[in-house]
Amino acid sequence: MQTSPPRQPTLDEVAARAGVSRTAASRVINNLPYVSEAKRAAVEQAVRELGYVPNPTARALAGRRVGSVVLALSSDQPGLFADPFFAEVTVGISSFLEQTELELVLLLADTARGKERLRRLLGSRRADGVVLMAVHGDDPLVRLAEQTELPVVFGGLPLTGTPRWYVDPDNRGGARSAVEHLVRGGRRTIAMITGQPDLQAAVAREQGFREALTLAGLSPAALAPGGFTQAGGEAAMARLLTERPDLDAVFAANDGMALGALRALRRHGRRVPEDVAVIGFDDLGEARYADPPLTTVHQPVRALGHELARVLLAAIEGQDPSPLILPTRLTVRASAP
Amino acid sequence: MQTSPPRQPTLDEVAARAGVSRTAASRVINNLPYVSEAKRAAVEQAVRELGYVPNPTARALAGRRVGSVVLALSSDQPGLFADPFFAEVTVGISSFLEQTELELVLLLADTARGKERLRRLLGSRRADGVVLMAVHGDDPLVRLAEQTELPVVFGGLPLTGTPRWYVDPDNRGGARSAVEHLVRGGRRTIAMITGQPDLQAAVAREQGFREALTLAGLSPAALAPGGFTQAGGEAAMARLLTERPDLDAVFAANDGMALGALRALRRHGRRVPEDVAVIGFDDLGEARYADPPLTTVHQPVRALGHELARVLLAAIEGQDPSPLILPTRLTVRASAP
């Protein structure tokens, strides 16, 4: 036997207690004009006394906004979210949303079911907006996302086309700065471990790599795909060493692959950085603790999340925020001094 | 000028098209009895033709369930969610929820505002249930969570008290198995790098450490807190070496600290495992790639998420699922063969 369930007070109860109409009470709650100071005060007191909290469900049904935004990863790799990159982005988004009343819904669409859910979501007003990340190659969701009236902000560009709203790290510039650093350090035989070719970030990093080499009058010593994983990077490095035993530097499209490369180099008896310099991309904490500590292109991951949320909010509010390219910056450590 | 917004069809429209009452249509949608086969078929066809999708907001308002569960981290460390542990748990939860219609709301309550939001959430029916993780020492939310009628499942036990529903890895047993392994390997002077004393997991791991030593007729060589961070682990290891230069093994309460310990040991010229064996806890991927690869207590993190979701669902459905202790298992690698 319980005491009667302490039902949440409703707006009607607040209004009754304050001696005003529900409409007036609603205006006070939402901080709208056309309420006298006296009534405003009365309502505010009633709210305090009753511990009133607006019911977001009712609000969503009656009004336009739903009160939540979705962070969706549309990937083909189950568990991709476990990548620390996304966790950091999520923290950034969440910390921005904390200043608002919006809730963050996580939609990890890495299965057919998940994708179906995301598709349905885009076609209906069940959230106020969507941050869409990790879209691969020809993901049909990209087109869907562009057609829906729901504001969709892309975290990272899709492989083709340019969405209306996006926030993207400067992948090309970052890759370029890495290569420039290697060239400045006297390296001439520079290879690259590339990421997945159906990810725009991987393509852009490879582009930057090639550009910088061309500008320096060099050409790539070799390239090998590493699939953005540590194991893949290790294998790729081994292949590169076979192909170009004379290479004196390698640029990996992310830190995980760079760490794998370090392992492979060690196993093959190459000293880092004396024989081979290594540069990664991301700077996600693990880089600092690598052995040797990894020189890497830092990207402001948490800021990325922050900006994604900011842009999405602006879009929801009917503004037309401009897309954003976030600067990246080379962090020099021992692996490529 | 836009074409008319392609509003989502409503249940009324489905009912009209199928030539039945809204009530009947609702019954079909919810798979309830008392609808003739003929009407059922008609409604199903109308649903297909119209592409009808129930509006969860309206559903939530009218019915009892809200259609979402909350994953809340009540911590004092902003950005704690960036810890790969939580990302993995989240993946586990999400993959379980994918089989249901429930959405996952993320509430990172690491600020006063966030905690206030969590408090309000617990006091209102704005979600169907809550998974609460990372509660520290005397977090007042624990009491609140126990009082609310909202089902709350704890991921990891709070420091004091035993909640009605929880899923917890076998921290004590895992720590014990680590120490037993060290003792079996001939180590006698065993130190520990402990976690934060206001986390039950840290306390339990220290307990297991002490128990196993006692059982082996030994006593702790030394203990030093490492705050669960890599940098903290590194500093702690340095202190341990000063205090007990003769130690031949160290158990760290998580992998991050163990990695820090590896660095410190290397810097101090100790060989791992020849001079000092190192064991960590968690086995989160980074352990495999450490140098040397880290022996560590594996805990089934994704399964933890999975079970949390399962238990929560059962609780929501009015059952009284039993709490769960998930087994941990020592993974032997080179740092403590």
Next chain:
DNA sequence: CTGGCTTCTGGAAGCGCTCCCACACTTCCA
């Protein structure tokens, strides 16, 4: 054929809120 089941059926009352609108009362300026 009657009464008592069980199975259908749909009207109507909400869930708690927002917002349109009609109306009242002030200003303020031509």
Next chain:
DNA sequence: TGGAAGTGTGGGAGCGCTTCCAGAAGCCAG
């Protein structure tokens, strides 16, 4: 001094769904 414009005020119609309830229809034992 009339009325346009600005400020308060609350009634009421929804938002799209679930669910209660009253009643119709079908079925079988007595």
